[in-house]
Amino acid sequence: MSSIAVSTTINGDDVEYLCQADETLLDVLRNRLGLMGSKEGCGTGDCGACSTIMDGRVVCSCLVLGAEAQGRSIETIEGMANGSELHPLQTKFIEHAALQCGICTPGFLMAAKALLDVNPEPTEEEIRFWLAGNLCRCTGYDKIVRAVQAAAAEMRGEAA
Amino acid sequence: MSFDAAYQSQKLKSVGTRPLRPDGVDKVTGRARYGADFNMPGQLVARVLRSPHAHARIVRMDTGAAEALKGVKAVVTAADLPDLTNGDAELFAVLDNCMARTKALYDGHAVAAVAAIDERTAKQALKLIEVEYEILPHVVDVDAAMVADAPILNDELFTGGVDPKPDTPSNVANRAEFGHGDVDAGFAEADFIVERSYKTEQTHQGYIEPHACVASCNPDGTAELWVCTQGHFVFRQNCADLLGLEVSKLRVTSSEIGGGFGGKTHVWAEPVALALSRKAGRPVKLVMSRDEVFRASGPTSATSIDVKIGAKADGKITAAMATLRYSSGPYPGMWAELGAMTSFACYDLENVKTVGFEVIVNRPKVAAYRAPSAPMAAFAVESAIDELAQKLGVNAVELRIKNAAREGTKSSYGPVYGPIGIGPTLEAAQSHPHMSAPLGKNQGRGMACGFWFNFGGQTCSDLNVNADGTVALAVGTVDVGGSRASLSLIAAEELGIDYKDVKAVVADTATLGYNDMTDGSRGTFSSSMATISAARNAIAIMRARAALTWDIPVEDVYWEDGHAKAAGTKYGNLSPLSVRDIAAESGNTGGPIAGHSELVADGAGVSFATHICDVEVDPETGATSIIRYTVIQDAGKAVHPSYVEGQYQGGAAQGIGWALNEEYIYGADGRLQNSGFLDYRIPVCSDLPMIDTQILEIPNPNHPYGVRGVGETSIVPPLAATANAVSNAVGVRMSHIPMSPPRILAALNAERD
Structure with a gap:
């Protein structure tokens, strides 16, 4: 099978790669580009561990083909911090003990970032439904929701 | 140097604070870096061929075409993992589970594996492996496996723990009995008796990270294994035993682990990856798909449990009895025994008897799942206690407090308790604001206790x-x-x-x-x-x-x-x-x-918890929402309270999923029908409320700071707490877990008829 050449933007950088027609964006990120922060928990779009942001929208990168990234802008967990300065969501996840094993954490952070990008003041219910596509088996979600609330407050300039 | 582990009361400066975690x-x-996030130079990709049948004899296998495919570097079958177990039945079960030898014993049982230059080639090679199966009658239900004419999985298996030793094979691997006193006399004294049968369905630990490893066998006889595991030293021993390696020559590194909950305590893929690497002479990466995780890695037992409890009119329990049947997959475990030990551990009983039956079925080999076997036993017993309270017309918390075990109680499984937390958790529940909060229409409240040993x-x-x-x-x-x-x-x-x-x-x-x-x-x-x-x-x-x-x-x-x-x-x-x-x-x-x-x-302190759960049940659809949930548990001493709370909340959430949704669904053909997160639905963020926690600290006398294990007990009460809440909301006793909407509607309809 011949490869497809793709030009795209990942975390603000121009990136080019070759991929197979049936290869997922997740496999491209992990296996071709070394961006292994996105995790595969199911490969069928049910767990959200591979959540990335494509042109501002959360997608399961296991359900996007590598070839579909052509001309798009992709954000992954590796681009979330600004150098050594963590994003408020990253800081609050650590402070609120919102992760235990941590395998779901990159996906939750990407999904939560996409939420706060469009809704800086979400209610608890809005957070819970927005994050319903991301599975966590360790925390029972309590501390994740609180971390997102705290990050949102901090980003709005309120005392957390 | 000798070490005095005795508890010493002291003011602690660091322990009990909540600093940021180092990882x-x-x-x-x-x-x-998790299991799948590691690579080695020259690494191959492995895929496993699995039986599509629940029970089948492997008549013939031809791997020739797969081996001939360009890019394939090794194909292994049971022949490449010769039996080195030397009569160790438990280890043989591990070996047979890693790679079926003469029979496939469940849908998903590995029969062959391939290592190739990439995943595409490996998958293509699997299709070229020819396997001729003779399909055998199968049985997946725990009760059905016990009847006289059930298909027998293993002709060499005779029920243990009975006298005289049986002369015909059986799917009942073992009978285990615990208790003390005279239950017949106790029931004769009782003014009220409740008796009911319960069922729970098989669930999976549901860790988000599939099993993954990278194995590398070198020509000099040394080997390395990178793997997500709960116990790399145990994995080293198992892999060395199964492959005939010297322990010192196999170095195992545990990756970050993306959840385990007991499910990553057993080897599955690792010996296969090592065998492939040994044969190919190159490093091999083996990552399970989610479908494989469900079909072939350790779920918990399905159970069928009968409970009988008798009490005087004043609420004093005079006798308690339980018969517990636990499925263990196709190989015997100790799951029923653990269920029988934990059933009545919360209570101070003069007359108690529990009997556990370990039953083999054509389902994946059961692995530990967080306080293994205790949640199902607690579901049955705590449901019966609730029913008893209603029959006696007394408050469910007060009934439990009256009968709770305390320091000096001889436990139902034998030992005499030291200082324990069951009484304090119950008293904390009784005075918790949750217990007296008003309930709305179609809402119900339930509570339940739980026990776990701790190791x-x-x-x-x-x-x-x-x-x-x-x-x-x-x-x-x-x-x-x-x-x-x-x-x-x-x-x-x-x-x-x-x-x-x-x-x-x-x-x-x-x-x-x-x-x-x-x-x-x-x-x-x-x-x-x-x-x-x-x-x-x-x-x-x-x-x-x-x-x-x-x-x-x-x-x-x-x-x-x-x-x-x-x-x-x-x-x-x-x-x-x-x-x-x-x-x-x-x-x-x-x-x-x-x-x-x-x-x-030594001296892990036993652990107790009490949970309170409020639900709302939609009478039209049978769908249940958790509207409030409280966990009260004894930690001995909470070293990092945030992560203790996390254990409480996580266990509760898993238990709620088990209570309401999660279940392995098999077709008549013995094949698993819901091997993905879409159809095997674990709780999502919008399913749950905040989960309140209350940490009690009753020092463990056998630890310098009083620490007890906290990881597991939190999954023990939720099945019963949720079932009691639903039963109270709908006015019908729910005795079958999970209480999925169809099951609740069926119970409501049966009540109306």
Whole structure:
């Protein structure tokens, strides 16, 4: 099978790669580009561990083909911090003990970032439904929701 | 060096605080490396061929075409994993489960595996392997497997624990009985008796990270294994045994682990990956798909349980009995035995008897799942206790308090309890505002108790004092939920230094002595004990170094607040020496400073919890919402309270999923029909409310700081708490878990008819 050449933007950088027609964006990120922060928990779009942001929208990168990234802008967990300065969501996840094993954490952070990008003041219910596509088996979600609330407050300039 | 583990009441400075976890930044930036995040030069990709049949004899297998495919470097079958188990039935079951030998025993049972240059080639090769099966009758239901004419899975299996020894094979692997007193006499004394049968369905641990490993066998007989596991030392032993390797030549490194909950305590793919690597002469990466995780890695038991409880009119229980049948997959385990031991552990009973039957079925080999076997037994018993309260017309909490076990109670499984937390958790529940909050239409409240043993076990730690006075702590228990933070707190506490000056890592099998795995809630309990011991050994050395520096007898040097101090006044004004001071001089006083510890962590304190659950049930659809949930549990001493709360909340959420949704669904053909997260639905964020927690601290007398394991007990009460809440909401006793909408509607309809 011949490869497809793709030009795209990942975390603000121009990136080019070759991929197979049936290869997922997740496999491209992990296996071709070394961006292994996105995790595969199911490969069928049910767990959200591979959540990335494509042109501002959360997608399961296991359900996007590598070839579909052509001309798009992709954000992954590796681009979330600004150098050594963590994003408020990253800081609050650590402070609120919102992760235990941590395998779901990159996906939750990407999904939560996409939420706060469009809704800086979400209610608890809005957070819970927005994050319903991301599975966590360790925390029972309590501390994740609180971390997102705290990050949102901090980003709005309120005392957390 | 001898180590005194006895609890000493003291003011703790570090333990009980909530610092940031050391692995936090790695995990929020995507840098933490899990099982699938590791690669080696020249690595191949492996895929496993699995039986599509629930029970079938493997008549013939031809791997020739697969081997001939360009890019395929090795194909293995059972022939490549010869039986080296030397009569060890348990180990043979592990081997047979890794790769079916003569029969496939469940849908998903591995029959062959391929290593190729890429995944596409490996998958293509699987299709070229020809397997001729003779399909045999199968049985997947625990009760159906026990009847006289059930298909027999193993002609060599005769029921153990019965006298005389049976002369015909059976799917009932074992009978185990516990209890004391005379239950017949006890029931004769009772004014009221409740009796009911219960069922629970099989669930999966549901860790988000599929099993993954990278295996590399070298031509010189050494080998390396990178793997997500709860116990790399145990995996090393199992893999070495199954492959005929010397233990010292196999180095196992545990990756970050993306959830385990008991499910990553057994080898599945690892011996296969090693066999492929050995045959191909190259490193091999094997990652399970989610479908494979469900079909072939350890679920919990399905159960069928009968409970009978009798009480006097004043609420005093006179007799309690349970018969418990647990499925164990196609190989015997000890699941029914654990269920029988835990059933009535919360109560002080004069007459109690439990009988467990271990039943083999054509389903995946059962693995531990968080307090394994206890949640189902608790569901049945705590439902019956609730029903008894209603029959007696007494408050359900008061009935439990009246009969609760206490210090000195002979437990239903044998031992006499020391100080325990069941009474205090019940009293805390009774006075909790949740218990008296008003309920709305279609809403109900339930509560339930739970018990788990907690394990100790073999543990080894190294504590190295660096030249700058900071401390490197190497532990051998895998960190499944924040234990590196807890153990760093423990080291800081014992040495009297700052938490930030301690860095804990999980060492690999080549760099630390043997450790049992992280199971039985033992990670923080046992490794903290080893860490305290190692720290005390390091302190002994630092005292000696201070004595040398001051040129005074070591007996006159004591340790306080992170400093060596000269005792009394006879040495004048010697300034205390800090860890930093002593470490800085270590090169001149005898070299590096380290404390080692090897111990068996005896005395894990038993653990109890009480949960309160409010639900709302939609009478039209049968759908249940959890509207409020409270966990009250004894931690002994909460080392890092945030992660203790996390264990409480996580266990509750898993139990709620088990109670309401999660279940393995098999077709008539014995094939699993819901091997994905879409159809096997674990709780999502919008399904749950905040989960309130209350940590009680009743010190464990057998740990210096009073620590008990906290990881598992939280999953024990939720099945019953939720079932009691639903039963109270709909007015019908729910006796079959999960209470999925169709099951609730069916119960409501049956009640109307």
